[in-house]
Amino acid sequence: MTRLRLGVLISGRGSNLQALIEATADPTYPAEIVQVISNRPDAAGLTRAEAAGLPSLIVDHTAFPDRPAFDREMTQALEEASVELVCLAGFMRLLSDEFVDHWRDRMINIHPSLLPAFKGLEVQERVLARGARFAGCTVHYVRKEMDTGPIIAQAAVPVRADDTADSLAARILEQEHRIYPLAVRLIAEGRVSIDAGDRARIADWPTVPGVLLNPPEA
Ligand code: GRF
Secondary structure (H helix, E strand, C coil): CCCEEEEEEECCCCHHHHHHHHHHCCCCCCEEEEEEEECCCCCCHHHHHHHCCCCEEECCHHHCCCHHHHHHHHHHHHHHCCCCEEEECCCCCCCCHHHHHHCCCCEEEEECCCCCCCCCCCHHHHHHHHCCCEEEEEEEECCCCCCCCCEEEEEEEECCCCCCHHHHHHHHHHHHHHHHHHHHHHHHCCCEEECCCCCEEECCCCCCCCCCCCCCCC
């Protein structure tokens, strides 16, 4: 089996990187991490990469004159490692149009909301302020506009009456760690295609049974 070669871009904690590390540790998983890049020298995720024996690199954005120069350095490093799929995992830099074009349909992101709702930052504060009854996370291909692009996988979680942004974020994070490896697996198995309407289609997609109500019926 040839495994899809992943490059994972991080800026911080790296818990989604960890989920991918754990998934790829299984030799039957169809993808492997060949390069980790952090734009921040102090990212905790770098320690996770080292512990897993993965090649990691710091590309410090503050050392570059502009965004395109920083992005070109990352593309070079990713190409030197023959990366086939770029996985943004808590990567906190906006990317240049050139970078997004270069990796079009070969770059995915995870975002802690049910896109297209609640793009951007401080998501769970806004979910609570709006009184949404469900929250969740999305893995999607990356397009130029932030937090847009064909959706590959989502998980929904209920919002609880006593939730804080932190408690809700923690409930969602558990599901992020499930759907990121799932989405990568689907891509690596060649089951995801992008149609003319820029929607991601999954071959042999089993239907999720049931309907969830929040609050439930008495
Ligand atoms: C996650 O909530 C992810 O959805 C968002 O940034 C956070 C990264 O967390 N894009 P971690 O660094 O993977 O722990």
